[in-house]
Structures are given as C-alpha cells and as structure tokens.
Amino acid sequence: xxxxxxxxxxxxxxxxxxxxxxAMISLFEGDQPSRAQVREVLDEIANDCEGRGFELxxxxxxxxxQVRERYGEWIGRLWEExxxxxxxxxxxxxxxxxxxxxxxxxxxxxxxxxxxxxxxxRTLMEREWIRIVGHRDVPGRPAIYATTRHFLDYFNLSSLxxxxxxxxxxxxxxxxxxxxxxxxxxxxPRSLEVTFDDEDVAAQAEAADDAALDAVTEHVNEISExxxxxxxxxxxxDDFDDDLDDDxxxxxxxx
Numbered sequence: 001x002x003x004x005x006x007x008x009x010x011x012x013x014x015x016x017x018x019x020x021x022x023a024m025i026s027l028f029e030g031d032q033p034s035r036a037q038v039r040e041v042l043d044e045i046a047n048d049c050e051g052r053g054f055e056l057x058x059x060x061x062x063x064x065x066q067v068r069e070r071y072g073e074w075i076g077r078l079w080e081e082x083x084x085x086x087x088x089x090x091x092x093x094x095x096x097x098x099x100x101x102x103x104x105x106x107x108x109x110x111x112x113x114x115x116x117x118x119x120x121x122r123t124l125m126e127r128e129w130i131r132i133v134g135h136r137d138v139p140g141r142p143a144i145y146a147t148t149r150h151f152l153d154y155f156n157l158s159s160l161x162x163x164x165x166x167x168x169x170x171x172x173x174x175x176x177x178x179x180x181x182x183x184x185x186x187x188x189p190r191s192l193e194v195t196f197d198d199e200d201v202a203a204q205a206e207a208a209d210d211a212a213l214d215a216v217t218e219h220v221n222e223i224s225e226x227x228x229x230x231x232x233x234x235x236x237x238d239d240f241d242d243d244l245d246d247d248x249x250x251x252x253x254x255x
Contacts, residue, residue, distance in 0.1 A: 004033055004037065004038075004041055005041045005044055005045065007027065007028075008024050008027075008038065008041050008042070008045070009045050011023075011024060011027055012024075012045075012056070012063055012064060012065060013065060015064070017061060017062075017064065017153070018059050018060075018061035018062035018063060018064040018153060019062045019063055019064065020061060020062035020063075021035055021038050021039070021042075021062070021063075023062065024038050025038060042056065042063060049065075052068075053067060053068060053071055054066060054067050054068060055068050057156065058158045059152060059153045059156060059157060059158050060149040060152035060153055060157065060158055060159060061149050061150075061152075061153050066156075086123075087120075089112075089114075089116075089117070089120060090120045090123060090124070092112060093108055093112075093116055093120050093121075093124065094124060094129060094130070096108050096111060096112070097124075097130055097145050097146065097147060098147050098151070098160075098163065099163070101145065101146040101147060102133055102134065102144040102145065102146045103144065103145055103146075104136055104142040104143065104144055104145070105121065105142060105143065105145070106142055121145075127150075128148055128150040128151075129147060129148060129150060129151040129154070130145045130146065130147055130148060130151070131145070131146060131147075131148050132144065132145060133145070133146045147160070
C-alpha cells in the first residue's frame with residue numbers, strides 16, 4: 001500500500017497516547033492493510049529510529065514515540081515541575097499488587113504486618129495504576145486488586161512478563177551495596193529490559209511455609225525500594241515521607 005509507512009508514522013506521532021495496531025488499521029477505509037503488513041512497517045520505523053534521540057516503543061496499550069532513557073537528564077530540564085513524591089508504604093503496596101496479583105487489601109496487610117491506609121488505595125486508583133477485578137467469596141467480600149494497562153504504560157512495559165524477577169532485583173541491590181550507595185542515592189532506570197519468570201515467582205509467592213513467605217516479603221520490600229526511586233531524580237536531596245495528598249497518617253511509613 002502506497003505511503004503506508006508514512007501514514008502510520010504520522011498517526012503514532014499525532015496520537016494522544018500509545019496507538020494499538022487495530023487503531024492503525026481502522027485509519028484505512030476499504031482496502032485495509034493486514035496486521036502482518038502493519039507489523040512489518042512498525043519494524044521499519046523502529047529501525048529508522050536507530051541512532052536517533054527517540055525510539056518507537058511498544059507498551060501495553062500500543063506503540064508510541066518516546067525520548068530514549070539516556071537522554072532524560074537533559075530533556076527533563078524542559079519542565080520545571082518536579083515528579084510527585086510517594087511514601088514507602090504506598091510503593092510497597094503497589095509492588096505487592098504488581099507481583100502477587102490478584103490480591104486483597106487484607107493479603108497486603110498480612111504480608112506487610114501493618115494496616116494499609118484507605119488513602120493509599122485511593123491514590124493508586126486515582127493514578128489508574130490498579131483496579132478492582134472482583135471480590136473474594138468470604139465474609140465482607142473484600143475487593144481484589146490488580147494492576148492496569150496504564151500501570152504498564154507508565155513503567156514502559158508491554159506486559160507483566162517484562163517485570164524484573166525477584167532474583168534480578170536482589171542482584172541489583174547487591175550492586176548498589178557494592179557501590180556503597182545510601183538509601184537516598186539508589187537509582188533504578190524507569191524501564192528494566194528483563195524477562196519475567198512466571199513459574200519462579202509463582203513458586204515463591206505461593207509457598208506455604210513461613211520461611212518461603214518471609215523470603216518473598218523481603219524481596220518485595222526490595223522491589224518497592226527500586227520502584228520508589230523511579231518517581232524522583234533527586235532522591236539524595238529530598239525526603240521520602242511526603243505523600244501525594246499530604247495526608248500525615250497515610251504518608252508515614254508504619255515500619
């Protein structure tokens with residue numbers, strides 16, 4: 001199809017957010033390109049971006065152009081607004097939902113050993129990072145939470161399979177220790193290009209004995225620390241105890 005590549009390239013550039021392949025196909029009336037043709041064009045566009053300051057990135061909702069991570073330090077200076085700050089409690093909650101979903105608030109409280117503030121759940125819902133996917137069939141019918149496509153898009157992931165494994169997070173912490181970095185100086189890239197081992201995580205998450213549960217909890221806490229660093233570039237200067245809505249009770253790490 002003439003100019004298929006140029007049309008798709010322009011559509012991705014003009015779209016308000018990631019553009020799915022079906023949406024690209026719907027741009028054409030009558031003689032529509034096949035999914036295979038669109039994918040071939042997307043590969044060509046991605047190759048054209050090599051050596052450029054931006055890339056074509058596939059996330060959960062589709063494809064988008066974005067600045068390459070290594071240039072974020074300079075591009076970020078275009079905006080004066082600083083990234084929001086989140087409490088450790090909020091990010092531990094998010095990490096648990098991401099790695100152990102579907103999960104209830106009670107499950108999270110059992111693992112963390114402290115109550116989960118309603119404010120935390122509300123903040124995660126407002127950010128559209130989590131959603132209610134059902135209710136457990138027990139007295140009280142507690143809500144069951146899972147992450148959303150928006151969560152994947154924000155963290156530059158196309159699926160949950162791209163989440164780092166617990167062992168990889170542990171290795172990253174070991175590197176940080178060897179570099180003798182303080183808690184405030186730990187930095188993790190926003191996008192981690194790794195493969196998620198479903199069976200490995202499931203085996204740890206579903207272990208019935210206390211020792212295995214303690215190990216999973218420890219790893220999830222490590223994960224939350226790395227996620228926490230994704231939200232700010234000046235961790236060494238700022239306090240991590242400020243919550244998004246400045247709620248004192250919800251914004252204090254109970255641990």
